[in-house]
Amino acid sequence: MKYCSKCKLDVRTASDKCPLCQNKLTGTEEKTPYPIIPTIYKRFELFFKILIMSSIGLSVICIAVNLIIQQFGWWWQYAVFGVFCVWVSIFHIIKRRNNIPKAIMNQVLITAIFCIIWDIWTGWKGWSIDFVLPILFTAAMIGLFIVARVLKMKKRDYLLYLFMVIAFCIITVIFYATNLTSIVIPSVICFSGGILSLAALIIFEGKNMKEEFEKRFHL
């Protein structure tokens, strides 16, 4: 036990100095009362910094090259936006890496929104709502279900996300009804599949769904 003559108290420590007044202590040293904890290396902090840097780097290079080679028009806007889209996708995947159903749902949403923006930006050829969205939603719906089964996830962990992806599938009926689509097959398959899945979900997991809703939406 050590002693501080200035503070007039006993100090249980391995150090030479009083923790209160930093004056020298007298007496015998003891084991330190707390473990030594090395600083935690935040795993993804460096990764994100590199990611942002490379995104900015790539964008700046694209702009620079375009400014030098101007014959093909102002394509740097597309390049930069493309980099941005990829960055947002990767960021969201890493952020939700522990919750796969949520990651899948977020990716579906992000990809859908970006595709629509690209379509509008490139003169609205309709390919986003004709092909990409229906195929994306249907694939996500099936994929989510398979992943949940394979990983033996608990129903409460994925049911809600499955429901939301199914809702996306059903919403594609709006594209069909408002004649926005010229090619109807993908949309029809998508929303029919969605309605079927919804029916199955309600019939077989209706009670669990109701519980999940109560939890998530309680006031």
Added chain:
Amino acid sequence: MNDKWIKLDNAAKIFPSAVSGADTKVFRFSCELFEDINKEILQSAASEAAEVFDVFNYVLKKGLFWYYFEKSELRPIVEEENKPVCGALYNKENKDLLYRISYYGNRINLEVFHALTDGTGALMFLECIINKYLSKAHNIAEAELAYDASAYEKEDDSFYRYYEEEKKEKHQKTKHRKAYKFRSGPKFPDDRLGVISGNIDLKATLAQAHLNNTTLTGYLSSILLCSIYDTMPMRSKKLPVVLTIPVNLRKHFASSSARNFFGTVNIDYNFKNNPSDIKNVAEKVTRSLKVKLSEENLEDLLSKYSSVENNFFARIAPLAMKNVCLKIAHDYKMAETSGTFSNIGKASVPKSMEPYIKSFNICCATKAIQACAVSFGNTLTVSFTSPYENNDIQKNFFRRLTENGIYVEISSNMETFDTKTVNKIKERKLSDNGSKEK
């Protein structure tokens, strides 16, 4: 499937939104025994205690409007202390248990995320763990614990139980006054907290409290207020020094809930216009405490807390918006206080357990400075936590005690932040890190 889920209680609702940096909203209860802790026995004791206190085995999840607790099959895994004191327990992405049981040398630690329960609830859990540990380690019968509550009573949201629709008389609106905040100099790296604990002679302290015509809480609060005042620069002396004191509402409203059931009152003192000697400060503090801890004031407090939560517009606001508003409200409230002082009181254990226990210790994460007090036998343990390296307030506090002839023994984790000392510790093997199995 029938997964159990419960809503957060009123006090808990603010904690997930208010977590930031060093303020992890985690508090730690420790108990020092007279022997080194055996990992296997502790694990066995912890697992059994976790079944008795099944009310703590929840994970925090997000709904659209509110957070909620979902029952978890996870059970505590005991490890040697390997994380910073009051290290974060609530991780937004990882759904893990909101408490942690660890050990180091002769000490058992229980760290709890405040949304789960308050000091009283955690102490009951710790006593259960120690009871089972001692019974297994020394082959004695498990003692009969004083805590008696059914599984439902343990989970009772007592805030909601005592909530009545708003009474006609409006609540007294207190003016927002900025308090003096000690925010000086460098912080510890990595959002860590510096802990300084003092084991103090309880009888001598009580004698001093009597001399100043006040209670133990009153006396310690007064000393703390004066210690803070000692560090105030000239330009800040006009600001009041304010201490936030949590109050265990179970003492005033019948409840055996193992969840949160506490309120906070602010005790302030303006050193500019008033004398700064202990006797005068103690007098004002005692008077304030009497008023603020009156039945009437606590009832008012309770209904004020619950009325915000049960307000229609508050309820329908989406969680994302609530988080922002709660964080702002929390920071606004924090500006009104200089620090927190929490006196849990006596840690009473069954007589058969007493000879094996040396002392208890509590500390709590904070952004500014927090002092927590607990007593066992003739030992009063007061622990300070702060993210700031400057610990003049703590120095003043302990010196005021030793000046009055009170015996104090301190220990701290700050030496583990100093590289020179760390090297010396490693060289001379002065640490229990990676200790041998019994």
